[in-house]
Amino acid sequence: MSALRTLVLLGLMGTVVPSFATDAPTAGNAETAPPAIDASAWRILAYRSDTDLVSIEPRDVPPRLTFAEGRVSGTLGCNSFSGGYTLEDDRLTIDPRMAMTMMACEESLMALEQAITTHLAAVAGFRQAGQTLELLDAEGAVLILLETLTETPLVGVTWRLETYNNGKQALVSMVKGTEITLTLTAEGTLSGSDGCNRYMSGYTSDEGRLMIGPIATTRMACRGPQAVAEQAAAYAAALGMVRGYRIEGEQLWLTTEDGATAARFRVVPETAKATETR
Numbered sequence: 001m002s003a004l005r006t007l008v009l010l011g012l013m014g015t016v017v018p019s020f021a022t023d024a025p026t027a028g029n030a031e032t033a034p035p036a037i038d039a040s041a042w043r044i045l046a047y048r049s050d051t052d053l054v055s056i057e058p059r060d061v062p063p064r065l066t067f068a069e070g071r072v073s074g075t076l077g078c079n080s081f082s083g084g085y086t087l088e089d090d091r092l093t094i095d096p097r098m099a100m101t102m103m104a105c106e107e108s109l110m111a112l113e114q115a116i117t118t119h120l121a122a123v124a125g126f127r128q129a130g131q132t133l134e135l136l137d138a139e140g141a142v143l144i145l146l147e148t149l150t151e152t153p154l155v156g157v158t159w160r161l162e163t164y165n166n167g168k169q170a171l172v173s174m175v176k177g178t179e180i181t182l183t184l185t186a187e188g189t190l191s192g193s194d195g196c197n198r199y200m201s202g203y204t205s206d207e208g209r210l211m212i213g214p215i216a217t218t219r220m221a222c223r224g225p226q227a228v229a230e231q232a233a234a235y236a237a238a239l240g241m242v243r244g245y246r247i248e249g250e251q252l253w254l255t256t257e258d259g260a261t262a263a264r265f266r267v268v269p270e271t272a273k274a275t276e277t278r
Contacts, residue, residue: 037087037126038067042133042146043249044076047119053145056112062249063116064149072120076113078105083120092135096121119143151247152267154205155184158192159252159265165238171261175227180235182265194232196222201239210245210254238262 044063046053056063056076065074072094073082083098098117105113124138131148161180163171174180174195181192184203190212191200197220202213215236222229243257250272252265 037092037128037133038069041066041149041151043149044074044116044144044146046145047116048141048143053142062149062251064248065144065146074116076109076116078109079103079113081113081117090125090127092123092126094120094123116144149249152250152252152272154245154247154252155186156271158183158268158271160268161235162251162264162266163261164235164263165241165256165261166234167237171264175225175231178224178228178231180231181268183271194235195228196220196232199236205245208244208246210242212239212242215239235263 042065044056044065046055048054063074063076065072067085067087070084070086071082072085073080075081079101081098081100084095086093098120100113100117119135120143122137122143123135125136125140127134127136133146133148134142135144135146137143159182161174161182163173164180166172178195179193180195182190183192184190188202188204189200190203191198193199194217197218199215199217201215204211217236222232239254239262241256241262242254244255244259246253246255250267250269252267253261254263254265256262
């Protein structure tokens with residue numbers, strides 16, 4: 001169970017990066033206007049240590065912030081945190097009374113969470129340049145560096161399975177050397193490979209809800225060890241439990257009625273790029 005706790009500052013070591021300077025668009029430049037702070041999700045790229053900006057290593061869950069309706073929320077890949085904020089012209093202030101869930105995480109990740117939320121409490125302004133956002137302290141120094149987080153569309157791309165619920169309340173990885181994929185279309189159909197056979201079905205979705213119909217498969221014999229066939233059957237069962245979904249960056253979570261993970265996928269990069277050019 002999650003609970004709220006008051007945040008305190010912890011020290012954090014990281015890899016120092018020399019500079020994250022950005023060039024503001026010049027007059028007459030044809031660049032599109034930067035997204036409004038509260039109209040986009042933001043990926044956290046770096047934060048200030050004692051004297052330098054420190055890059056954040058990529059993780060399975062993109063470190064992110066979202067500003068919406070007077071509330072800022074985010075995650076670094078483990079706990080979620082949230083608090084109030086006020087935005088007026090180029091002034092941004094965030095309520096230091098921020099709340100966070102209390103899941104057990106790696107010590108380095110928990111220290112990173114504390115560092116980021118402590119910096120958020122010290123924010124006094126911001127600066128934008130293109131798709132980059134800098135959160136500043138009262139002296140104008142950069143506390144946190146972010147960029148627009150582009151969400152991958154649910155449909156029209158191919159998703160590659162990373163973990164799935166094995167039916168025993170455990171998330172397990174793929175059998176070595178196998179691949180399971182999922183593609184959804186705008187017409188309400190889905191298909192893919194379960195590692196043995198092609199499968200297909202229909203689905204309905206609405207505002208984060210997702211229901212998958214009965215699964216049909218081809219009848220080819222499954223090659224390889226028995227574990228491959230068992231994996232295909234467990235994956236089909238996991239799809240039957242799906243009642244919702246969420247997308248964070250390049251990852252797709254299919255979730256059960258109670259919000260547990262049924263399966264987690266990562267987009268196949270080539271298919272995501274194809275949607276961007278359409």
